[in-house]
Amino acid sequence: MKIISFLSYCRLNLKKKIHKMKNYLILLSVIALVTFVLFVGVSCKKEVSPAIEEKLSDGQTGPANDPTIYKSDPSWSPDGKMIAFNSNRNGNFEIYAMNTDGTGQTNLTNTPATDESGPSWSPDGKMIAFQSGQDGKGEIFIMNADGTGQTNLTNNPADDGEPFWSPDGKMIAFNSYRDGITKIYVMKTDGSGQTLLTNDPKTDDSDPSWSNDGKKIAFESNRDGNWEIYIMNADGTGQTNLTNNPADDGFPSWSPDGKMIAFNSYRDDNFEIYVMNADGSGQKRLTMAK
Ligand SMILES: [Ca+2]
Ligand SMILES: [Ca+2]
Ligand SMILES: [Ca+2]
Numbered sequence: 001m002k003i004i005s006f007l008s009y010c011r012l013n014l015k016k017k018i019h020k021m022k023n024y025l026i027l028l029s030v031i032a033l034v035t036f037v038l039f040v041g042v043s044c045k046k047e048v049s050p051a052i053e054e055k056l057s058d059g060q061t062g063p064a065n066d067p068t069i070y071k072s073d074p075s076w077s078p079d080g081k082m083i084a085f086n087s088n089r090n091g092n093f094e095i096y097a098m099n100t101d102g103t104g105q106t107n108l109t110n111t112p113a114t115d116e117s118g119p120s121w122s123p124d125g126k127m128i129a130f131q132s133g134q135d136g137k138g139e140i141f142i143m144n145a146d147g148t149g150q151t152n153l154t155n156n157p158a159d160d161g162e163p164f165w166s167p168d169g170k171m172i173a174f175n176s177y178r179d180g181i182t183k184i185y186v187m188k189t190d191g192s193g194q195t196l197l198t199n200d201p202k203t204d205d206s207d208p209s210w211s212n213d214g215k216k217i218a219f220e221s222n223r224d225g226n227w228e229i230y231i232m233n234a235d236g237t238g239q240t241n242l243t244n245n246p247a248d249d250g251f252p253s254w255s256p257d258g259k260m261i262a263f264n265s266y267r268d269d270n271f272e273i274y275v276m277n278a279d280g281s282g283q284k285r286l287t288m289a290k
Contacts, residue, residue, distance in 0.1 A: 068088075069087065069089050070087060072085065073117055075119045080100070082100065083097070083098055084097045084108075084119035085098075085119065086130075090112070093115035094110065094116055095119050095128065095130050109147060111132070113134075114134045115132070116130050117161075120163050122142075123166075125145065127145060128142065129172055130142075131160070136157055137158060139153070140153045140161070154174070154176070158176060158178035159177040160174055161174065161175050164210055166210050166214055170188065170189065171186050171189065171234075172187055173217055174187070175205075181202075183198050183204075184198045197236035198219070198236065204220075205219055207252065210254075211254045212258050214234060215234055216233060217231065218252035218261055224241065226247065228242070228243045228245070229252045229261065229276075241280075242278075243263070247267035249266075249274075251264050254278075258278060259277065263276070272289075274286060
């Protein structure tokens with residue numbers, strides 16, 4: 001009897017445990033169902049909401065995506081308070097400026113007949129250099145930071161573009177096609193003294209970028225059969241290939257302390273961002289394929 005009683009006790013206990021487990025399972029099922037419903041609801045909301053409209057921090061609303069409208073070439077003002085950029089949102093390309101939170105977007109150039117691009121701030125933040133088609137084929141213009149006083153500095157029938165202001169504010173480096181091939185020139189900020197810095201007659205040199213100490217200019221050149229990052233002294237002497245790689249390398253950008261240069265390269269069969277020391281050593285990939 002004692003054994004039977006004990007077995008009965010065990011069966012009763014087991015039934016209680018199973019009953020408790022059933023309760024737990026029902027509770028867990030309810031929690032899982034509620035979680036699933038909430039998750040599906042939030043996911044759907046995330047997918048649907050941006051497709052309807054977007055609202056910018058300055059209160060502008062509009063279609064979230066329009067593949068025909070570009071905003072590009074951002075350039076930070078030296079005091080860090082503004083970003084200049086170009087956009088064709090009004091039917092042609094203009095230079096805009098905005099606060100760094102996206103408010104106060106202002107069309108600075110207001111030239112409906114021509115396209116403007118490539119803004120570059122003067123080091124004192126008072127002026128912006130840019131590329132414009134206002135006076136024939138691509139010219140370098142400068143203007144006050146509020147868009148007034150737009151002035152053509154190059155006045156040359158060939159294409160001129162990609163201005164980059166020198167750190168001391170006295171010169172502007174740029175590309176020009178005036179020799180039938182793209183070359184790097186510098187000029188004073190009143191347009192005088194336009195001087196060819198890269199004079200290899202067979203190859204393109206472009207996209208000048210001044211080091212912060214004003215002593216060096218990095219640029220792209222395809223003189224060895226593919227695009228490489230070169231540096232030279234600001235007077236054009238000492239042109240040196242830094243990348244020496246059979247893939248295309250481009251878009252050099254100096255670190256503020258002048259010790260490193262960031263660039264892009266196709267050496268891994270897609271464009272990735274690299275950095276290297278300013279003498280070309282230590283080339284290191286920073287971005288992954290995705
Ligand atoms: Ca325009
Ligand atoms: Ca021109
Ligand atoms: Ca290369």
